[in-house]
Amino acid sequence: MANKLKKKTPPPPDPAKLKEDKEAQVSVKDVVKDERTTKIAGAVCLLLAIFLFIAFTSYLFTWQEDQDKARMGVHIFAADNLKVDNLFGALGAYVSHTFIANGFGLASYLFCTFFFVLGVNLLFGKKIFSLARNLRYLIVGLLVISVALAFPTKGSEFSWGGATGEMMSDWLVKVVGNVGTTLILALAVLSYVIWRFNPVFKMPQRKPKEVVPFVENDETENVVTNYPFVKGDSGIMDKETGVENNNRLKNDGKNVSVIMPKHDETSNDPIHAFEINEKEIAEDTGTITAIPPKEINDLYAEGLMNEVSGEEPAKAKSSKKNNTIPAEMELEIKDTVNDTEEAQGNHVTVHDDIEETGDETNDEEDEVYPSTNFRIPDGDYEPTKELRDYKFPSLDLLEAHGSEKIVHDPTELEANKNQIIATLKNYDIAIQRIAATVGPTVTLYEIVPAPGVRISRIKNLEDDIALSLAALGIRIIAPIPGRGTIGIEVPNVRKSVVSMKTLLASDKFQNNNFALPIAIGKKIDNENFIVDLASMPHLLMAGATGQGKSVGINALLVSLLYKKHPSQLKFVLVDPKKVELSIYRAIEKHFLAMLPGEEEPIITDTKKVVHTLNALCIEMDNRYDLLKEAGCRNIKEYNEKFVKRKLNPQKGHQYLPFIVLVVDEFADLIMTAGKEVEMPIARLAQLARAVGIHLIIATQRPSVNIITGTIKANFPARIAFKVSSKIDSRTILDAGGAEQLIGKGDMLVSYNGEITRLQCAFVDTPEVDRVVDFIGEQRGYPQAFMLPEYVDEKEMEGKDFDLSDRDPLFEDAARLIVQNQMGSTSLIQRRMKLGYNRAGRLMDQLEQAGIVGKNLGSKARDVLVHSETELQEILDTMQ
Numbered sequence: 001m002a003n004k005l006k007k008k009t010p011p012p013p014d015p016a017k018l019k020e021d022k023e024a025q026v027s028v029k030d031v032v033k034d035e036r037t038t039k040i041a042g043a044v045c046l047l048l049a050i051f052l053f054i055a056f057t058s059y060l061f062t063w064q065e066d067q068d069k070a071r072m073g074v075h076i077f078a079a080d081n082l083k084v085d086n087l088f089g090a091l092g093a094y095v096s097h098t099f100i101a102n103g104f105g106l107a108s109y110l111f112c113t114f115f116f117v118l119g120v121n122l123l124f125g126k127k128i129f130s131l132a133r134n135l136r137y138l139i140v141g142l143l144v145i146s147v148a149l150a151f152p153t154k155g156s157e158f159s160w161g162g163a164t165g166e167m168m169s170d171w172l173v174k175v176v177g178n179v180g181t182t183l184i185l186a187l188a189v190l191s192y193v194i195w196r197f198n199p200v201f202k203m204p205q206r207k208p209k210e211v212v213p214f215v216e217n218d219e220t221e222n223v224v225t226n227y228p229f230v231k232g233d234s235g236i237m238d239k240e241t242g243v244e245n246n247n248r249l250k251n252d253g254k255n256v257s258v259i260m261p262k263h264d265e266t267s268n269d270p271i272h273a274f275e276i277n278e279k280e281i282a283e284d285t286g287t288i289t290a291i292p293p294k295e296i297n298d299l300y301a302e303g304l305m306n307e308v309s310g311e312e313p314a315k316a317k318s319s320k321k322n323n324t325i326p327a328e329m330e331l332e333i334k335d336t337v338n339d340t341e342e343a344q345g346n347h348v349t350v351h352d353d354i355e356e357t358g359d360e361t362n363d364e365e366d367e368v369y370p371s372t373n374f375r376i377p378d379g380d381y382e383p384t385k386e387l388r389d390y391k392f393p394s395l396d397l398l399e400a401h402g403s404e405k406i407v408h409d410p411t412e413l414e415a416n417k418n419q420i421i422a423t424l425k426n427y428d429i430a431i432q433r434i435a436a437t438v439g440p441t442v443t444l445y446e447i448v449p450a451p452g453v454r455i456s457r458i459k460n461l462e463d464d465i466a467l468s469l470a471a472l473g474i475r476i477i478a479p480i481p482g483r484g485t486i487g488i489e490v491p492n493v494r495k496s497v498v499s500m501k502t503l504l505a506s507d508k509f510q511n512n513n514f515a516l517p518i519a520i521g522k523k524i525d526n527e528n529f530i531v532d533l534a535s536m537p538h539l540l541m542a543g544a545t546g547q548g549k550s551v552g553i554n555a556l557l558v559s560l561l562y563k564k565h566p567s568q569l570k571f572v573l574v575d576p577k578k579v580e581l582s583i584y585r586a587i588e589k590h591f592l593a594m595l596p597g598e599e600e601p602i603i604t605d606t607k608k609v610v611h612t613l614n615a616l617c618i619e620m621d622n623r624y625d626l627l628k629e630a631g632c633r634n635i636k637e638y639n640e641k642f643v644k645r646k647l648n649p650q651k652g653h654q655y656l657p658f659i660v661l662v663v664d665e666f667a668d669l670i671m672t673a674g675k676e677v678e679m680p681i682a683r684l685a686q687l688a689r690a691v692g693i694h695l696i697i698a699t700q701r702p703s704v705n706i707i708t709g710t711i712k713a714n715f716p717a718r719i720a721f722k723v724s725s726k727i728d729s730r731t732i733l734d735a736g737g738a739e740q741l742i743g744k745g746d747m748l749v750s751y752n753g754e755i756t757r758l759q760c761a762f763v764d765t766p767e768v769d770r771v772v773d774f775i776g777e778q779r780g781y782p783q784a785f786m787l788p789e790y791v792d793e794k795e796m797e798g799k800d801f802d803l804s805d806r807d808p809l810f811e812d813a814a815r816l817i818v819q820n821q822m823g824s825t826s827l828i829q830r831r832m833k834l835g836y837n838r839a840g841r842l843m844d845q846l847e848q849a850g851i852v853g854k855n856l857g858s859k860a861r862d863v864l865v866h867s868e869t870e871l872q873e874i875l876d877t878m879q
C-alpha cells in the first residue's frame, strides 16, 4: 500500500487552474471585507463631509451668483466658459443647490455631520460615535429643521428650509393653518429641549414641612442619630435654627449648583443628600442626556432618607415606584446602613445563649449507663458550670476612636464626580447616571454607562482616572456584580476610623446565632461585616508589613472574646514574631490551649509549632472518634447531644470547645519548617471544620511558595490588606486590587465567591490589654486546655518499659480499662486527661502486666482481665 502511494506521483499542476484559484482568492467580497477598504471608505466619507461643508458654506455666500447656473442641472458640467463662484466650482454649486435649494435648506448641514461620523468610525475601525443616533438626528432633523426654517421665512429669496421644507410647511399650513403650524413647530422644539436637557418644572409647594426624625443622643456613633436636617421644599433645613439652607456651591463658574446641607467644616456632620444640577456638564459631555436633576424630595421619595429615618421599607419602596423618571447625571449620595441600636450600645453587655439551661426534662433521665453504675444527673449539662461566675467583658473597656461619623466634603464629592465625568468624556465614554456612596475610607462612585459603551474601555482607564483625580488607591469594579453598574472607588481625603466598639455594639453582633461571630469591619455602604468563622471555615490573611494585619487579628480575637465563654472556645496562638500575641498570655487559664508540659502558652518556637500542629491533628482525630461513636456529623450536634446528657462521660465523651488556631506570620514557619508545618496545616484545613477546629493564618509574604496550592484550596475565605504587587494580590485573592488599597486597615475580603472592600475595625493594644486583663483577673480553670501530647514516632521507637519502673498512674489506668472492658489508649487519654505519649506508655505497661492484649492497630486491645477482683490479685502480686 505504502509502495503504491509512493509510486503515485502527483500530476503536474494545471497552470489554468492555478490562475483560477488565485483570482478566486481576491473576490469582491474579500476586498469589501478588507480592513484597508474600510479605511479607504472612511477617508472618502471624511472628504465628502469636508467637501459638503465647504461647498454649502460657500453656497451661502455665492448662491445668488451661481443660482442660474446651478438650475441648469447636470448640464452645468458640460457648459463652456461658465464662471461659477462656489469654492468647489460647478460641482460645489450643483451639489449645494441640490441639497440646500432643492432639498432641505440649512438642515442639509446634517449630512456633513453624518458623513463625518461615518468616516471617523470607518477610518478607526471601531464605533467611536454612535451611527444609529446620528442617523436618527439626520432623519428627524432634516424634517423638523427644514420645516421650522421654511415656515417663518416663507417668501424670502433664499430658501432657508429648501424645497422639501417649503413643501411640507405649505402642506401643514393647508391642514392646520398658520397657528397650528406654529404650535406644532413650537411643540417640536420644546420636546427636543425637554428630551435633551430635561429641565425642572416645579410648582411651589405649600405642604407643611415634614420633619425627619432624629435621635438625640450625643454619645452615639451613628450617622443617623446625629442627623441634623429636616426636609424642606427646596433645600435642607438646619435642625436647630429651622432656617432653610439653600447653600449653592458654584463650581468654577460652570454653573453646577449643589444643594446641600449647611456643612460646617469643623463639624463632622454627615452629608445625607444633595443634588447636583448637571445641565452644563451634560451639555459639555455632549453624550449625556440630561433629565431633570432629582430633587431632594425625590431622594426622600427614593427611600434614601427613609432608610435613615427608619421608616418602613415598604413605604420607601412605594414612593420609589412612583418616581419612575430616571435621574440622570446627578450625583446621588447614597445613605448608608445604620444600626440604630448602636446608639444605645455603649453599655451593652454581650449576652450569649450559654446561660440557657432549659427546664426540659431529659428523656433518658433515668437511664443508667450499662457498663457503670453511673447515674445521669438531673437536667441538662452546663458547660459553663465550672466558671459559672465568669463575666463577659463590657464594651466600656473599648474606646470609640474618633467620631466615627462619616465625614465627607461635598466639594470633594463634586470635584471627584466632575473629574470622573470629564476623564470619561475625554475618552468619549458617555454615562447615564452617577451615584456616590460614602464609606469610612473610600467613596464608591457608581456609574451607569450609556448603552453600547464597552465595559473594558472603562476598566482600562483605571490609571487615567487615578491620574486625573490625583489619588492613590483607585479601584475600578467593572461591573459591580449584581448591580448593573460600574464602580469607581476613590479614597476619601478625611478617613474615619471604624471602632471595634461600634461593631461589637451593633445588633448584628449582639443578636446572632453564629457559632464563632467575628466582627471584621465596615463595608463601603457602612454595613457591618460580621460573619461566622465556623462557616468560613478558615481564614487566610495577607498584607505587606504595617498595613493592619495585627490589628485585624486582634479584632477577630477580641470579637470572639466578647461572645464566647471560656468553656466554649480555646485559642492556640502561634507567634513566631514573639511580640504580637504575647498580650493574650493573661487569659491562659481561660481561653488558651497548649501542649502538656509546656510553660509558655503562646508558641514562638518552630519545633514546638510542629508539635502543636500535630497535637491538633491528634485532637482532630480523637474528636472524629468521639463524633463517630456518638453518631453525630459535627461538633454542634455532638455538643447538643452531650448537653442533653445523651452521651456517657464515662466513655470519654466530653463537651468539646471550639479551637481556633491563630498563626501570625505563616511565611516564617514555612521558611524554617517547610513541609513539617504545611502538612498538618493542610490536614487541619481539610478536615477540622466539622470537629470545631478553625484556622486563622496571616502572612506578610503572600508568594506562591508560602501560600501553596494545597493551602489555598482549603482556605476559601481570604483577606488581603494592601500588598506590594498585583501578583501578590492574585496569589491571595485570585484577583488584582489589593495592591491598590490604601493601607491602615483598608482590606478586601474574598468570601462566598465575592470580593468586598472593607475598612477593618480598629482595636488598639491598650484596649486589648484591658479586655484580656478583665478576663485574666477572673477565676479561670486550674490550667490551660491541654492538647494531646505528640511525640515523634521516631522518638518513640525502641523504647522498652520496665514493670518495676511503672507509671504512678498505672493502677488507675488498669482499673479504668477493666471497668470499661475496653483496651483503648484514647480512653485513658481522655478520661485521665493525659497526653497521647503517656497514655500509650501506660497501655504498653498494661500489656506487659498481662492486663490487655496486643496492639490491634486501629481496633481497641482485648482486655484480658474481666473483673476488678481478678485485677486486684494481679496488682497485689506486683507490689
Ligand SMILES: Nc1ncnc2c1ncn2[C@@H]1O[C@H](COP(=O)(O)OP(=O)(O)OP(=O)(O)O)[C@@H](O)[C@H]1O
Pocket: 497, 498, 543, 544, 545, 546, 547, 548, 549, 550, 551, 552, 700, 744, 745, 746, 759, 760, 761, 762, 763
Ligand atoms: N483598621 C485600622 N484602622 C485604622 N488604623 C489602622 C488600622 N489597622 C492598622 N492601622 C494603623 O496601621 C498601623 C500598623 O498596623 P499593624 O501593626 O496591624 O500592621 P501589620 O500589618 O501587622 O504590620 P507588621 O506585619 O509589621 O506587624 C497601626 O499602628 C495603626 O496605626
